[in-house]
Amino acid sequence: MNAYNISDLRDAARRRLPKTIFEFIDGGAFDEVTLRANRADFEKRRFMTRVLTDVSICERSTTIIGTPASAPLVLAPTGLAGILHRRGELSASRAAHAAGVPYCLSTMSTCSIEQIAQASEVQRWFQLYVLRDRGITKTMIERARSTGCKALVLTVDTKVQGPRERDMRNGFTVPPKFTLGTMIDFARHWRWLIDVGLGPKVTFRNFDGTAAQSGNAVTITQFIAGQYDLSISWKDVDWFKSVWGGPIALKGVLSPDDARIAVDHGVDAIIVSNHGGRQLDGAISAIDALPGVVEAVRGKAEVILDGGVRRGSDVVKALCLGARACMIGRAWLYGLASGGEAGVAKALDILIKEIDTTMTLLGRTTLAELGPHCLVAN
Template sequence: MEPITTIQDLRLLAKRRIPRAIFEYADRGSYDERTIAANRADLAALKLRQRVMIDVSQRSLATTIAGEPVTMPLAIAPTGLTGLYHRDGEICGARAAQAAGIPFCLSTMSICSIEDVAAAVAKPFWFQLYVMRDRGFAQSLVERAIAAKCSALVLTLDLQIQGQRHRDIKNGLSIPPRLTLANALDIATKPAWAMGVLFGKRRTFGNLAGRAPGSDSLTTLSQWIAGQFDPSLSWRDVEWIRNIWPGKLILKGVLDVEDAKIAAGTGADAIVVSNHGGRQLDGAVSSISALPGIVEAVGDRTEILFDGGVQSGQDVLKALALGARACLMGKSFLYALGAMGEAGVTKAIDIIRGELDVSMALTGVTDVKSVDRNVLAQSGTGLSGAAASVAAAVATGQPGAQASAAASAA
């Protein structure tokens, strides 16, 4: 096997090693997949400013995220079905993150439960919450996160109604699950994956098992989950969560300046600029084009994190240049996990760490905390439309233009 040197190498290896339905759950987006494509294209189009003859012999990637010291500005994002990418995948991810000195966030829709992960690691991790129709159940999840000493609660805001992901339906990864001849044959050609998952701690949603109605039956449980997404969610529910959760609160899924202002007003410790990986509203702006306007509007009131297409250290550097404190990686994490398990996640973190370190040096920066828009080239960003206006405003240091462009982008 050729050396693994990029996240794309891990992606291609995962594509070979895990079933197509599982791989495409992470790899694909909703509807026509325009937003998932924009996440990557707009990041790629931003250009870095090369600097020379600056002493960069001493460099530091250390910073803080939501007040927590970290070795680099990166966290593992919450991802559903993680334990189906590799046996005990959530535990693998948490262990790799702990060893690397970065946060790991466990999803409500994980395979391993909060308690499973807490028993496997020494350091506290983050927990991501979906507020479901059954508020009593949502409260019980918060109470379990408190009992597990989770260091932050990540409240997802952008899944009141689920966007349709065509590939999941075609692959039989629907709710309730649908077994097709194609995916049955595909699984048969992945015996190492199948045996690993078969002998893992769990094969269904660990946080719901034995607690949600019908959790003894996967089909019944899936039907219950499908009916639990709540279109009536409002900012009042965020206030309710803030009152029952005593620790750090991070609001994930903000893409609009007005929403960011409301989110900052809740007293949240951080906001994650995110479009759910292009898996919800197709046709929404890329996360990176929304980032500058949100930073301009509320960056002095709360910490801004970035999520949406991060697959390299250069991507991290660009997000930091536009005002993010740190980045979350979701798809890259799942590619790595599907490719090589815990070792793959460690490899992905190391790849991004190395790329960020070198890219900082080549832009003349020695401390990640001092990264600003000066690392971006002032022209030729390559972005189109509103995203180009945002990038141009950032590069030339025109806050008024930046705010105007951000408003049009949103």
């Protein structure tokens, strides 16, 4: 595959996918200010290099809330990966396993928790959206535990869906609707059409056998409005901890005050995230929010940066600011869309090599050597 960086994979994804589907993954909420800030605020940070240090061996393996990882990376949970490539979550989990990094499966996946567990040996985490029906929520937690998921990721920034105007304009639904407009778009992307459009019906597989699985084409906003619990609050975190009984991470925290409360509730990791700019537009970028959260947590929980990572150097910058690891969302989705499992493997290979190159040129060969001193204050 002729891709030198994640941007090349994005171009390839744009070519392979119908516009409706590409815009679903690429887009953000409202004016996409936060989406752009997630990138721009990485780019404004600069390294301070050191020279003449022995960089012949670079050590970047780590653990992330107890899960071993060959690099400080986790594949972020993304719903509907199977709309990009048939059984997309399975392909991604296999590529993650081969690269030695954890994979976080979304509640909204098109392969079920059990399908992934049966067909992939990856170190799995499970991401949970809290549903109004606590019975289904509890069953999902039990399914995640019994299939060997190592951590529970509670996404807390999605009480309603951030308005994504590209999806509204395109009439994006699950499964994709065949209208005159979409049919022309689909037909122009015949590889996708054969693989996904004419393949098995794309649905939220974790909801099979529940009332939530309507069988009709719905917008994601409609699905969320029907299912998600608007009343969830801090007291529920204790309930999740007791039902799950293992490492738990909160995804979608930006405020140091929330980070402190999370630590008081015994959360193991805080994922600093604005959902890749897909929820509250105008929210602070993930990388700008990171230092405040790291300071508030004072080492009592691990901090994971999520949002805007497109280069290995972004990962190194986040680690310099105190992150234990980074989650990547669109970076692996672009790979998946452009080349299935091989495409995700390519995305991971690109990022991991870029981490190595960055650390080498920075003159730091272990993760422990990274810190704010490796960056110029901005």
